[in-house]
Amino acid sequence: MTERELEILALLKQDPLIPQQNIADQLGISRSAVAGHIMNLTHKGVIKGKGYILAESRYAIVIGGANMDILGRPLHTLQVGDSNPGSVSCSPGGVGRNIAENLARLGSDTHLISALGKDTYGQMIMTQCQQAGIDMKGCIQLDEFATSTYLSVLDGDSDMHVAINDMAILEKLSVAVLKTHEEVLRRAELIIVDANLSAESLEYLLSNFSDRPIFVDTVSCAKAEKIKPFLSSVHTLKPNLKEAEQLSGISIDSHDQLPELANWFHSQGVKRIFLSLGSDGVFYSDEGVQALVPAMTVSMVNANGAGDAFLAGLAHGWIQQWSTEESTQFAIGAAVVALSHLATINPNMSEITVKRVIKESLC
Template identity: 40%
Template sequence: MTTSKDLSSKAQLLALVEANPFIGQQELADQLGLSRSAVAGHLAQLTRDGRILGRAYVLPQRQPIVCMGGANVDRKLRAIAPLHMGSSNPARQHESAGGVARNIAENLARLGLPVHLLTAVGRDAAGQSLLDQLQALGVDSAGSLQAPDEATGSYTAVLDPQGDLVLALAHMALTERLDAAFLRQTAPRRAAASLVVADLNLPRDTLDGLRAEARLRDQRLLLVAVSEPKMSRLGTDLRGVSLLVLNRGELQTLVGRDLPDEDALAQAWRALREAGLKQLVISDGARGVWFSDGDALAVLPAPALDPASIREVTGAGDAMTAGIAAGLHRDPEDLRGACALGLRLAALTLQSDATVSEALGPALLV
């Protein structure tokens, strides 16, 4: 029989866990004036009730990949003829769901993997549509923020007739609300993750907290860059980061110098390794990717594509990151294989008008 004292103890215990998800059982017992065995019993009951995520026995292949970061509406305007700046240009428009973390989550879900997305949207039609689409794809977005006072984010890309990006405008103010308090509130949702994937749209304090959490839990953390201006959010202490995925320009911004050749790239990798980074992947466009191999970098060429088959580039980088995450979910030791899968997904996305290719499926993991 549950007594009123038991209910009070559970409520107090839950409040302490929400304030500090990493608190130990003995510390809880000391603060509540209970025995450690009583605390263990309350934690077990709260886990059975679904109010916290305990140390459940989860089969490794069903551990979720947790993605955290931006979700928005993508609007892509592709010029029909060569662009003339300062003038009106005829174009075709395509609109779809977007956002780096959201795109990665959708790619992973289409591959048949268990995915949880933690993001922020407005309490508007666009935000509800994004969440409904995710649910239909099998992405769990419980715990995501729905703001009543801010519109869902948007990303507008202007493409030339060949599909190459000319200019992009991003309204991502809501992502700033994925702050340290949000990180603490959602910590239990990351507890059972096989891999946490976070984009650099997140605030600096949140990224600092994710690194600390990864070190404490000995959990794998993959960070993905989103733009050169936001590289400053990463900081200089990279301990806790299992893998950083970025392009050459973003790497140059991070290390503060030009990287014109392979030797310069390798020197940059060694500097980041000294700062605590475990692994690095550098996207180099049509040339493929560089990936860390001990102290050195190895290169993997991109699949050859008929230029006529390329629709446009938006989403290809996110597909590559998703492929890398999927590969590491399958085999954490095989970065080369993960990069190869990432390049395959990027190639499929380049041949699609959609930000995430509908050609993706579980068969790609076989």
Template identity: 45%
Template sequence: MTNREQEILEIIRKNPIISQNELSQILGITRSSVAVHITNLVKKGFLLGKGYIFRDDSYVSIIGGANIDIQGFPKSKLILKDSNVGAVKMSLGGVGRNIGENLVKLGIRTNLISVIGDDVYGGKILEESRLIGLGMQDSLILKGESTSTYLSILNEQGDMAVAISHMDIYDRMTVDFIKDKKHVIENSRLCVVDTNIPASVIEYVLTAHKTLDFFLDTVSTTKAKRVKDFIGYFHTVKTNKIETEVITGMPINDERDLENAADYLHRAGVKRVFITLGEEGVFYSDNTTRGRVRAKGTKVVNATGAGDAFIAALAYAYMNDLEIEESAKLGIAASIIAISHESTINPSMSIENINLKMEDILSC
């Protein structure tokens, strides 16, 4: 779909009875040009003939971060407070964007609502999104602003040693802006939210769209605090142990503590809970089933994108009506694929490869 076709489709979504003359006036093009674009949208299956009937094509909406990742990889043991010989790699990142790219690779139509600058990095993010088929036409593009940047240093095991995030631009996403995206959010089957965006925006989205299921990626311990007071609005929550402790106010030292934390979240209203535990796998729970799944030993090349791949797999499982244990296994398998490549997004991410990795997943 071309950029112009995407623009026309979004206008029609807001007003399905709009005329071609009205479209031409809004877009500043001739009516005949509008007619050609409409014909192409029908041919491509996005519109089902006259009357602007939309194809029933479920999609996931994501509200979250899109940024540039700069990563440093030491050649040998990382030495702090010193210059380390190694390699530096720049790639596209951001929790929301990463989840979106993984979902596209899993065959799920996805629309990302984020905030970027009109700089070279923002242009790169938009161009790459267009090439891979990740919708970003509803994102906020700010003139004269710098696109969010995330700088991380990995240790010799591929785990993050330290990072600096320059993400002030996300504070520019406002409730008024997100109100204008009501149709995008409401028409999605599922909405994934990451905590890079302001708490006021998250709270508005959750309370204004009560019939929609929301998934949460807490991103970090500090940002997890943003959703503590309205955690119960989420259908599915994916956190690590420390983030869970922050949200629930409960220390987690053993299996019983995990169960108590899950019970706390269920009482608040959360339907599905996934608590990632590193090498110890993931604890999962809903109102009827709970357990843990682990993976056989896997060499970590870059652990940065594991969580993004995990929640993308959970969203895929939701879209395909899978049970919670199967969902947890898909998440672990996707994480294994993610950490086995130096890039945050493994180019070989696919549902076929996830299914192959499922053989390495153990239920406990």
């Protein structure tokens, strides 16, 4: 779907009886343009019949952090301990939220469960997510807590030098809150969680919904430890090499040892593992099928968000019932799209864009 179609779909989900003129007024386009987009959505099978009845779809639920990302970018080589000329930008982020927005922009029906403050940042995040087509009914908004913020500073090569996060509000995404969403969790095609969640919330989700495919983003070495007792409930795990080494206790000196590392996770019950190797690509292992997929060449603008786009690509591939090989290639393409834009989420993210990037890389 196009970005405009996603915006219209988001409005229809909120109010299936909304007049076309109201849609036009909210999006700043003509009523005839709205009618054309709705006709396209009908031809694609997204809308069925009168009253904008939306087609039943296989949906994903993402549970995790939603932040406002504050990014500092120096004009030249970063001078530590000094004031650096550069630029500062703000954009909605957070691992769970990033995965959800990328997944929605790729065209998959996506729900987000997270915690936001009733402040300016929280409203900005809510608005952008809804415009991207994410179902936000599962998010809680709290008066007494500030929306999470993630402050990062890039180095001269556009890679992260240092970051600080304030995610205290996510502790309010408790087991009691998650239990109110049990029915929608039971019907999900897959559940995606990030390790920013509290240990208690992760235990609840991984212990009670293991009959659903659960995809896990480890986030960091420190936070990955929280999922170690529940690896048997993980369907798809996406760590980087350092996180995988810490969880397994296995140190890797060469790529020849990657199968050994992956097999350790399989012995713990993980069905699929995708090891991020940075510029060396991705090693995946799925039921005896293992491969090292090289990275695509990209002119990196911002390293933030590439891993989130990768996991969204994997989830989209699962919903589309693609093979692991095809899903991995698509996920790498999604990461490349993310890397090529200054904002955490590339507004051009779509299935069409990713497939074009993959096609160009093969030329």
